[in-house]
Amino acid sequence: MDGQEVRKVVIAGGGTAGWIAAAALSRQLGRLLDITLVESDEIGTVGVGESTIPTARSFNALLGLDEREFMRATQATFKLGIAFEDWARLGDRYLHSFGQIGTSTWIADFHHFWLEARARRIAGGLGDYCFELQAAEAGKFATGPDAAINYAYHLDATLYGRYLRERSERQGVSRVEGKIGQVEQDPESGFIRALVLESGARIEGDLFIDCTGFRGLLIEQTLKAGYEDWGQWLATDSALAVQTGSVGPALPYTRAIAHEAGWQWRIPLQHRVGNGLVYSSAHMDDDAAQALLMAKLEGDALTEPRVIRYRTGRRRKTWEKNCVALGLASGFVEPLESTSIHLIMIAVTRLMQMFPFSGISEPVVRRFNDQAQNELERIRDFIILHYKLTERDDSAFWRQCRDMDVPATLADRIGLFREAGFAYQASDDLFRVDSWVQVMLGQRLEPLGNHQVSRLMPPERMQQSLADLKSKIAAAVQRMPTHQDFIEQYCAPIPA
Ligand SMILES: Cc1cc2nc3c(=O)[nH]c(=O)nc-3n(C[C@H](O)[C@H](O)[C@H](O)COP(=O)(O)OP(=O)(O)OC[C@H]3O[C@@H](n4cnc5c(N)ncnc54)[C@H](O)[C@@H]3O)c2cc1C
Structure with a gap:
């Protein structure tokens, strides 16, 4: 494609996407690259995006962040899941927690045994067997070196950007303030050669990362990568x-x-x-x-x-020529399951893994784009699920959601769960079986069957093991401090 070595990386945009990219690239590959970030105070950032999922913890580790310092700097709290209220029916409520529910066997996931126990009238609610869910409901939280708890963060998006900016600049990233007025392309290859600011300054680069938000200044306005609209399934805009x-x-x-x-x-x-x-x-x-x-x-x-x-959908190519789009410039599935920051993190990680030091090649670009598409489509399906499985009849919006056709991949999943109680995590699927099950059951999708291996378990043994698990979880939650108390001792900002 272009055999030119890639050393000079230019990041256009300093929102969450831009500063995540700058912090990660400078931390991991900073000694091999020259990184510049351009942002415009006048344009500003979207200013939302404050709820994350657990993958943020491993990414923070990749950035070398100290959790307490990060939480103080961003006024963060802990997140154990999302409570969905009034979704399937008015008055309904369920929690999609990050926790593991019960213990699965290699033949059948836990929920098959739970469905059997429920049919035998010896089961509590599914959530009784999930530690994170019970802790969330009780308003409790604790973490530490030995704590086995799966969690994410709520954080202040502006403070997060500021925090990552300070780290990135310390790690050698040059920041340029100014509005990009023009994007210069090579007349033959169409590759981007430089960003020209309204001040007249010209910033050359080998690889450009488009983090300019919904406008997609490089990837769309310049390179016309195209956009696939998902408004027929995700009607909010x-x-x-x-x-x-x-x-x-x-x-x-x-x-x-x-x-x-x-x-x-x-x-x-x-x-x-x-x-x-x-x-x-x-x-x-x-x-x-x-x-x-x-x-x-x-x-x-x-x-x-x-x-x-906004327009829900995806950029047809998130990597086009020598430009990689991250964040809102690469597409948006709407914020229901707080997946956008995760998608930025996973895309930056992939870019670092596939970094084209000795030149951009077609197979690398194709692989990058294919993975991005697969991940995003699985997340899209998971989010559409919440809308499709409504029984609400009280407004035109909900009737439209209930009656819409969904992507075939999702229709298959719904059918599989309805018929046999089967749920699965596909490759490139962010959400685990427990997530699919919690949302499907929470949205009142009742399976007609479940794996018959669960019937081999004698009722007394089943009842006893469920009771033991439930009481073990309840006792562990009982011993935990409240979330508020834990935050105050663990990571409250130190008064100046
Ligand atoms: C309503 C809503 C709720 C959301 N909630 C969540 C959530 O809970 N969890 C989650 O993970 N995600 C959420 N998101 C997504 C999240 O906000 C974004 O993924 C994240 O903020 C990244 O934004 P960005 O950096 O791509 O874009 P922006 O924040 O828009 O940043 C764009 C940057 O580009 C710069 N720029 C643009 N044009 C120019 C130019 N011509 N010259 C120079 N600079 C320029 C701007 O100044 C800015 O610095 C939400 C999004 C929306 C819309």
């Missing part, structure tokens, strides 16, 4: 975000509360709560959305509500 003061102890989970034309998030941080209303503009106008959001706030608003427009 707008969000309103506002921050409020905390009114009580921070919950160790995100809340996702469905409303007549979308859903509302509540993300508890140490110093405030992030709130947002996600909606379909075809079913609710901005004024009605704002009125609904403001009516449902629990604390005093600290900021003015801001409307954010």
